[in-house]
Amino acid sequence: xxxxxxxxxxFNTLKTNKLRTFLTGFSVGWAIFILVMLLASVNGMQNxxxxxxxxxxxxxxxxxxxTTSEAYAGFEAGRRIQLKxxxxxxxxxxxxxxxxxxxxxYYANATARYKSETGSYSVQAVxxxxxxxxxxxxxxxxYINEADVxxxxxxxxxxxxxxxxxxxxEDPLGKFVEFNGLPFRVIGIFTDDGDDNAERGIYAPxxxxxxxxxxxxxxxxxxxxxxPTYDLTKALEFSRRLEDLMKRRHKVDPEDQAGLYVFNxxxxxENISSFTAVLKGIGVGVGFLILIAGIVGIGNIMVFTIKERxxxxxxxxxxxxxxxxxxxxxxxxxxxxxxLSGFVGLLFAxxxxxxxxxxxxxxxFSNPSVNxxxxxxxxIILIIAGVLAGLIPAMKAANVKPIVALSDK
Amino acid sequence: xxxxxxxxxxYKMGSxxxxxxxxxxxxxxxxxxxxxxxxxxxxxxxxxNILGMLDGADSGxxxxxxxxxxxLSETKAAQYRNKFLGFIFxxxxxxxxxxxxxxxxxxxxxQKVPRKERQEKxxxxxxxxxxxxxxxxLPSELxxxxxxxxxxxxAMAAEPKVLLADEPTGALDSKTxxxxxxxxxxxxxxxxxxxxVTHEEDIAHxxxxxxxxxxxxIVEDKKIEQVRAEQxx
Numbered sequence: 066x067x068x069x070x071x072x073x074x075x076f077n078t079l080k081t082n083k084l085r086t087f088l089t090g091f092s093v094g095w096a097i098f099i100l101v102m103l104l105a106s107v108n109g110m111q112n113x114x115x116x117x118x119x120x121x122x123x124x125x126x127x128x129x130x131x132t133t134s135e136a137y138a139g140f141e142a143g144r145r146i147q148l149k150x151x152x153x154x155x156x157x158x159x160x161x162x163x164x165x166x167x168x169x170x171y172y173a174n175a176t177a178r179y180k181s182e183t184g185s186y187s188v189q190a191v192x193x194x195x196x197x198x199x200x201x202x203x204x205x206x207x208y209i210n211e212a213d214v215x216x217x218x219x220x221x222x223x224x225x226x227x228x229x230x231x232x233x234x235e236d237p238l239g240k241f242v243e244f245n246g247l248p249f250r251v252i253g254i255f256t257d258d259g260d261d262n263a264e265r266g267i268y269a270p271x272x273x274x275x276x277x278x279x280x281x282x283x284x285x286x287x288x289x290x291x292x293p294t295y296d297l298t299k300a301l302e303f304s305r306r307l308e309d310l311m312k313r314r315h316k317v318d319p320e321d322q323a324g325l326y327v328f329n330x331x332x333x334x335e336n337i338s339s340f341t342a343v344l345k346g347i348g349v350g351v352g353f354l355i356l357i358a359g360i361v362g363i364g365n366i367m368v369f370t371i372k373e374r375x376x377x378x379x380x381x382x383x384x385x386x387x388x389x390x391x392x393x394x395x396x397x398x399x400x401x402x403x404x405l406s407g408f409v410g411l412l413f414a415x416x417x418x419x420x421x422x423x424x425x426x427x428x429x430f431s432n433p434s435v436n437x438x439x440x441x442x443x444x445i446i447l448i449i450a451g452v453l454a455g456l457i458p459a460m461k462a463a464n465v466k467p468i469v470a471l472s473d474k
Numbered sequence: 475x476x477x478x479x480x481x482x483x484x485y486k487m488g489s490x491x492x493x494x495x496x497x498x499x500x501x502x503x504x505x506x507x508x509x510x511x512x513x514x515x516x517x518x519x520x521x522x523n524i525l526g527m528l529d530g531a532d533s534g535x536x537x538x539x540x541x542x543x544x545x546l547s548e549t550k551a552a553q554y555r556n557k558f559l560g561f562i563f564x565x566x567x568x569x570x571x572x573x574x575x576x577x578x579x580x581x582x583x584x585q586k587v588p589r590k591e592r593q594e595k596x597x598x599x600x601x602x603x604x605x606x607x608x609x610x611x612l613p614s615e616l617x618x619x620x621x622x623x624x625x626x627x628x629a630m631a632a633e634p635k636v637l638l639a640d641e642p643t644g645a646l647d648s649k650t651x652x653x654x655x656x657x658x659x660x661x662x663x664x665x666x667x668x669x670x671v672t673h674e675e676d677i678a679h680x681x682x683x684x685x686x687x688x689x690x691x692i693v694e695d696k697k698i699e700q701v702r703a704e705q706x707x
Binding site: 069070077081376377380381382383384385386387388389390463466467468 | 523526528529548549552553555556557561563567569571580581583584585589628632
């Protein structure tokens with residue numbers, strides 16, 4: 066393998082047939098280039114999709130009320146379903162094993178004022194568990210706690226943008242800000258990596274807002290996370306049970322899709338991962354097909370080379386070359402061309418990705434890149450491809466009868 | 475050294491079979507210089523191919539240096555060829571991208587002789603055919619006679635039991651032919667066994683024995699008075 070003479074011979078054939086070597090190598094290099102670019106693109110799409118979801122817990126489930134579309138249990142169609150505080154308690158009690166965090170949400174809008182600055186923001190009134198469900202990151206202060214909810218405290222956790230808009234250079238913590246004329250104390254500031262808009266929001270205790278809006282028990286939706294040890298099947302099974310139970314409780318036809326929505330992130334993730342898996346499959350498939358064309362090209366050239374060198378191989382055999390030595394020579398040459406040109410293709414793809422990849426940061430496509438496993442796989446594929454391309458020509462070469470070299474008159 | 479008993483060989487030509495060798499019996503002692511003569515189609519090349527283990531016989535016995543040569547695998551045949559035989563071809567068959575020295579060293583490479591020793595040995599044989607100054611030259615830079623001398627050095631390098639020369643002067647003019655024959659005679663003088671296939675009378679008479687083939691049988695086998703090639707050089 067590391068025999069100087071063998072390499073000398075390989076280099077010599079390649080050197081005397083530069084154009085031929087280049088053209089053959091190009092087909093394989095190009096194939097690998099396309100394969101890597103395709104895989105990187107799929108990776109980019111995957112990164113884009115996952116990036117859109119990653120600030121929410123991936124095991125979250127949302128329950129939203131709707132309006133019934135079917136008559137059921139003596140009620141007419143078109144009835145509005147209203148969730149209440151006790152729905153949260155009910156779910157918590159019914160699924161003690163399944164539910165990890167649970168929080169009600171109450172939506173409101175607030176015109177906020179601090180000194181001379183005003184702004185209009187959306188307020189989510191929530192329970193303390195909500196922090197874990199939304200993966201809210203605090204840059205200062207604390208989140209809403211149980212005591213705030215019990216005391217119906219007028220406290221607020223404001224987004225970074227809100228803090229910038231209203232407080233400018235001042236430290237908002239502990240200051241009072243007016244929401245629709247009512248003073249709320251700022252207890253925390255949150256940030257959101259992916260989304261500036263999310264930082265224009267405000268969190269307040271659910272009980273506080275329910276009292277402000279007429280001592281109601283109404284809530285707009287329920288957000289929860291299920292046991293993170295659940296796999297997809299268990300997760301989906303849980304959300305089905307949850308949906309059945311909630312529909313029964315609110316007397317919604319089990320078949321009624323409009324009355325009550327239970328949205329499980331797992332489903333969306335399932336869809337995305339099967340989508341990207343299919344894309345990846347297509348990418349690999351197309352790449353392989355192109356690679357096969359390249360392999361056939363190399364095989365073709367090798368057959369040609371062998372034909373050209375029939376006499377030389379015959380002489381070698383007459384001088385005592387064993388068939389295996391001839392096979393090795395041909396295979397090594399084939400693997401060498403394939404690997405070298407493949408690596409050039411890989412390198413080009415990698416350089417382009419490294420240079421341009423970080424420029425792609427759209428929601429649907431971000432940072433296309435290849436990882437080590439792709440590179441290792443490509444290398445193994447190349448070596449196998451080289452062997453495959455050289456196999457038939459090598460056998461042909463090994464079967465050359467030395468007699469051919471003698472009968473040259 | 476070589477012993478052949480009742481050797482038969484036929485080739486299939488479509489539906490007919492062509493009986494090329496029809497019972498050859500023939501013995502070569504160590505140190506002999508034998509010319510095998512015959513017109514084309516007489517079977518002399520076939521005989522040489524069988525002697526060179528490049529082709530198998532249909533029936534009969536072939537013993538080389540007391541080793542029976544029969545039913546060899548490709549690998550075994552390659553080993554025996556490398557160990558027992560040196561080939562000299564009409565068209566030299568040097569490898570055109572290798573220097574004279576590398577060409578001579580090639581059989582040693584297949585004997586797995588280490589690189590350095592290989593080079594030394596090859597240089598020694600190149601010196602013996604008088605081409606030491608041309609060691610680094612490619613075959614394309616050598617004349618026909620020089621190429622054949624390189625080929626002879628290559629055949630000698632593996633130190634075989636028998637040298638098989640197939641029309642070694644076929645592609646050379648008469649002066650160069652005599653130079654090559656002179657070299658072959660000198661190698662024979664050192665005790666090497668050599669078989670020369672030729673159809674040229676003068677070349678045959680520079681050997682010590684002539685075996686005449688006609689239509690697949692030996693019609694004549696005689697010892698002759700050797701004509702030294704030296705006097706024509």
